[in-house]
Amino acid sequence: MTSGRTTTTDRPAPATPSRPGAPSPGSGRRLRPALAAAVAVLVVAGAVAGLGGIRPDSTTAAPAGSAGPAAPAPAPAPEPAAFAVTPPPGWTAPTAGAPALDVFGVPFARLAEAPPFAAGDCPVGAAPRGVAAAALVAVPAGTTVEQAAQAFARGTGESAYAGSAPQVAVGPPGPRPGSGEPGTWVEATVRTDGTASGAGGCRATDGAVGVLAVPRTQARDGSVGVAMLVVAADAGGGPGDAVPRSALTDLAASAVRPG
Template sequence: MTSGRTTTTDRPAAAAGPRPGVPDRGRRLRPVLAAAVAVLVVAGAVAALGGAGSSAATAPAPAPAVSEAFAVTAPPGWTVAAGAPALDVFGVPFTRLAEVPPFAAGQCPPGAAPRGVAAAALVAVPAGTTVEQAAQAFARGAGESFYAGSAPQVAVGPPGPRPGTGGEPGTWVEATVRTDGTATGAQGCRATDGAVGVLAVPRTQARDGSVGVAMLVVAGDAAGGPGDTVPRSALTDLATSAVRPG
């Protein structure tokens, strides 16, 4: 097994806020990576990566929440997601592991989005794309998916080592999200700012050069919307707690 990690000097700038109208490498990479991932998923490459196949646990936090990619421990204020629909990123279904319940919506439309989410999946990263590049692309995609419908603008930071000590070596990428604060057309019913993190841990390498990567995506409301926001430390706590299932 090989880590699949390579270095690159062509990295996006630190997540200092969105820059509308200015294309970046992550945005150019997105459709290419998404198409390649979709092909590999259909071909069954991800299914062959191994790992436990159980769905999200139903016990309340702090019991571990388990998927085929990771088991994580929900931080205080988070609940284990039981039966929640998958978070779709580039057509890859990420199993929801834990969530922060929606804020009290008041006059906002029913069915408010959760204030935070943690989800995981096994992803086949095609040959020619590094794990770091894939993590950055999925950080952008996760921000756009979680804040869909509120005109999200995502700024992706550079890759670095996973938070904490111990555990499987991996890549950690953070992104920031700016939205228009609307939910189902109602102004003020969604966070105006969000934070996203992606943990990418290489697990296997196929003969064609593609790398099987366990990915954890975490996102949380950083500002705006009624109710309490999600501490940024909760996202790194989730990444620190992530372990191979089983």
């Protein structure tokens, strides 16, 4: 899997579900306008003054008539962390310098990975077989947290499997797995053409996605700050072992506020 930037237009059609209980193609098409509308206005919560407080300016001007250099600029406020997770067996901390997982322009910080597989003649630098990442996003008034979670489930599948013609089928929202804490959980399935960097047979043909969305704050304009955990993992096909689907729900059940 790789991190890739996606846009809110020209989405590929949802895949025809290949297992019982998956959403039908017709239901995916009916959901699509609502998901696109939700994604179009979702932004990083740290950039929204109403949710995260006003950021300090990047520079501080010297008072009029004063001599000497301008006063040092205050350090930018750090982005608040969304979640801390407990990696399931076989998962590790992300590699040093790993780029954020970009989903609809929102950078999700990587929290855990299932290590990549060695694949013979396939291109070097294989993507991890699984990735868990988190961010704070602002869901605007008029868009539900459930719609946002479904939108990001589609975007996560497209981003994590970018370059392999991913077809994503999004399921309905449900309760958070595990402890009964509040939150919305959405799962999706991904079908790919099995290519990595143009080489066939070098990527899983089936992927699984899970998105956990937990409201944190509400702004005066009605928008809601949501902590969001996205997980994507190879479910079958291609080289290497599949990642157990239970890893997705285990990660969601373990997600807590950091600190």
